[in-house]
Amino acid sequence: MSHPTPPAATNFLRQIIEADLERGRYQGKRWAGRPGPAAVQAQGEPDPARIRTRFPPEPNGYLHIGHAKSICLNFGLARDYGGVCHLRFDDTNPEKENQEYVDAITEAVSWLGFDWQADGRDNRYFASDYFGYMYEFAEALVMAGHAYVDEQSAEQTRINRGTLTEPGVDSPWRNRPAEESLARLREMREGQHPDGSLVLRARIDMASPNMNLRDPVLYRIRHAHHHRSGDQWCIYPMYAYAHPIEDALEGITHSICTLEFEDQRPFYDWVLARLTELGKLAEPLPRQYEFARLNLTYIVTSKRKLLQLVQEGHVQGWDDPRMPTLLGLRRRGYTPASIRLFCDRTGVSKSDSRIDYSLLEQAVRDDLDPIAARSVAVLQPLKLVITNYPEGRSETCTAPRNPHDPQAGQREFPFSRELWIERDDFMEVPPKKYFRLYPGNSVRLKYGYVVTCTGCVKDENGEVVEVHAEYLPDTKSGTPGADSVKVKGNITWISAAHAVPAQIRLYDRLFAQPHPDGGERNFLDALNPDSIKVVQGWLEPGTRAEPGAVWQFERLGYFTADRELSTVERPVLNRTATLRDSWADRG
Numbered sequence: 293m294s295h296p297t298p299p300a301a302t303n304f305l306r307q308i309i310e311a312d313l314e315r316g317r318y319q320g321k322r323w324a325g326r327p328g329p330a331a332v333q334a335q336g337e338p339d340p341a342r343i344r345t346r347f348p349p350e351p352n353g354y355l356h357i358g359h360a361k362s363i364c365l366n367f368g369l370a371r372d373y374g375g376v377c378h379l380r381f382d383d384t385n386p387e388k389e390n391q392e393y394v395d396a397i398t399e400a401v402s403w404l405g406f407d408w409q410a411d412g413r414d415n416r417y418f419a420s421d422y423f424g425y426m427y428e429f430a431e432a433l434v435m436a437g438h439a440y441v442d443e444q445s446a447e448q449t450r451i452n453r454g455t456l457t458e459p460g461v462d463s464p465w466r467n468r469p470a471e472e473s474l475a476r477l478r479e480m481r482e483g484q485h486p487d488g489s490l491v492l493r494a495r496i497d498m499a500s501p502n503m504n505l506r507d508p509v510l511y512r513i514r515h516a517h518h519h520r521s522g523d524q525w526c527i528y529p530m531y532a533y534a535h536p537i538e539d540a541l542e543g544i545t546h547s548i549c550t551l552e553f554e555d556q557r558p559f560y561d562w563v564l565a566r567l568t569e570l571g572k573l574a575e576p577l578p579r580q581y582e583f584a585r586l587n588l589t590y591i592v593t594s595k596r597k598l599l600q601l602v603q604e605g606h607v608q609g610w611d612d613p614r615m616p617t618l619l620g621l622r623r624r625g626y627t628p629a630s631i632r633l634f635c636d637r638t639g640v641s642k643s644d645s646r647i648d649y650s651l652l653e654q655a656v657r658d659d660l661d662p663i664a665a666r667s668v669a670v671l672q673p674l675k676l677v678i679t680n681y682p683e684g685r686s687e688t689c690t691a692p693r694n695p696h697d698p699q700a701g702q703r704e705f706p707f708s709r710e711l712w713i714e715r716d717d718f719m720e721v722p723p724k725k726y727f728r729l730y731p732g733n734s735v736r737l738k739y740g741y742v743v744t745c746t747g748c749v750k751d752e753n754g755e756v757v758e759v760h761a762e763y764l765p766d767t768k769s770g771t772p773g774a775d776s777v778k779v780k781g782n783i784t785w786i787s788a789a790h791a792v793p794a795q796i797r798l799y800d801r802l803f804a805q806p807h808p809d810g811g812e813r814n815f816l817d818a819l820n821p822d823s824i825k826v827v828q829g830w831l832e833p834g835t836r837a838e839p840g841a842v843w844q845f846e847r848l849g850y851f852t853a854d855r856e857l858s859t860v861e862r863p864v865l866n867r868t869a870t871l872r873d874s875w876a877d878r879g
């Protein structure tokens with residue numbers, strides 16, 4: 293096939309899927325409409341999904357931007373190739389998981405814009421629903437001589453495992469009769485043994501150069517309550533055993549995971565091959581593919597570190613707008629589309645790298661620019677008095693709601709004698725190339741008049757508290773005389789009598805270092821002391837700060853009304869992103 297312009301976003305996973313589809317690898321695949329082993333699927337119809345992928349979070353924390361990458365990838369591939377993506381909770385670790393995380397993750401995936409419903413099925417699954425199959429398969433592996441119950445102490449097991457340069461040593465229990473292992477396995481299941489006393493291990497090769505094949509543990513004893521299966525089980529499968537079975541029961545075709553699982557792939561295939569020989573699973577089997585996880589500069593994504601930030605109060609919570617969690621990004625003002633755009637732009641690779649944080653910010657700018665309403669805010673207010681403008685008078689000025697969208701029309705706001713301007717738009721003694729207000733200089737009040745600065749008023753500390761200027765009556769923007777006076781400066785302003793007061797939270801990067809957890813450093817030492825600055829400012833009249841509302845404030849950036857705290861009466865705004873990357877030079 294030759295294409296004049298191949299799709300820009302192709303990647304090795306797409307190529308694999310395209311080749312699989314071309315070869316008809318899944319042609320004979322059946323799907324009973326629910327997960328199950330070979331016997332169940334054999335009753336099914338030909339699978340209407342051309343491929344099946346899955347996003348398999350463990351419900352032990354909140355999703356972050358790295359998970360978004362995996363979500364966009366898995367759901368995106370399914371969407372693009374006529375497939376289905378399952379949302380599967382990998383809940384095989386009872387101690388750390390709970391329903392609260394299940395709910396939060398479900399909501400987050402849905403918020404990102406992805407749907408696990410397909411062909412009238414709700415493809416949201418729980419690994420814990422497969423415990424019965426996993427156990428049944430374990431007994432079958434034991435009886436076929438592929439697994440045994442090991443009674444070595446944990447210490448002995450560790451020593452006998454060998455090292456990268458030395459082969460392991462067989463456990464004395466490795467060749468015990470299958471019936472004996474089976475009896476022990478059943479005792480384990482019935483709760484007759486304490487945690488850690490026995491394990492079920494695969495019987496593969498203690499001399500394998502791949503440590504993961506040196507008789508890996510399949511089941512361990514954990515007398516723990518599970519948030520879904522309750523106290524039904526006191527033995528739980530290990531991730532490496534559970535995961536291939538989960539994929540196979542769900543008819544997954546492409547099981548996509550991050551690079552650190554590459555060494556697990558031979559065991560993944562081993563489990564599936566043995567269970568297929570035993571008639572438990574049917575071909576075509578799922579295949580595992582690895583890609584490089586998303587790493588970003590200026591953030592951390594380790595669950596442990598994020599938890600530490602919350603628990604030690606370095607941030608206000610999981611949804612703190614500085615957190616790289618989806619909850620935090622959402623509250624900061626990131627839209628689902630901006631996160632999807634970022635994930636698409638950063639591509640899929642097979643080698644680890646760090647993506648610059650500025651790409652995330654650029655994605656939200658690019659998403660919001662065409663849609664955000666324009667408005668004016670003043671963050672560091674200073675009073676400007678137009679001394680030749682009559683007291684009590686006001687008149688209307690107009691400006692586009694969005695310059696990219698003429699259909700959106702114009703907005704209106706009043707001009708009057710007393711205005712708020714930004715404190716740094718005035719200097720009593722200006723440096724070179726300062727074109728804004730200083731005594732004797734003229735600037736345009738954007739969408740209003742040209743004014744000439746006549747002086748300022750200071751308090752007893754010498755701080756400027758008021759600036760004075762005179763306006764040139766014939767220079768109003770949009771009138772024939774507007775261009776009669778040329779000025780170099782153009783500043784934003786809000787009529788003081790009409791301005792809406794607002795609390796504005798100026799967020800910046802949470803970490804001041806590009807690699808907060810790099811090297812030997814304690815990542816907390818890299819926290820940015822200026823990651824939040826709260827100011828009391830003014831908004832253009834008519835700005836309704838309903839939770840989640842978004843604006844581009846001219847000259848300042850993108851802001852979102854806080855979803856938890858903002859009301860129209862008491863606006864609380866979060867800075868989502870500045871207009872330009874102010875970190876580029878800081879390195």
Ligand code: ATP
Binds near residue numbers: 349361549593
């Ligand atoms: P844990 O250390 O608890 O396993 P985890 O970040 O791997 O943490 P999971 O809930 O297991 O969390 O992740 C769900 C899915 O998201 C997995 O398939 C995992 O590979 C993927 N994922 C997690 N972090 C990233 C990341 N930074 N980039 C891409 N994918 C990721």
Ligand code: MG
Binds near residue numbers: 350
């Ligand atoms: Mg994981």
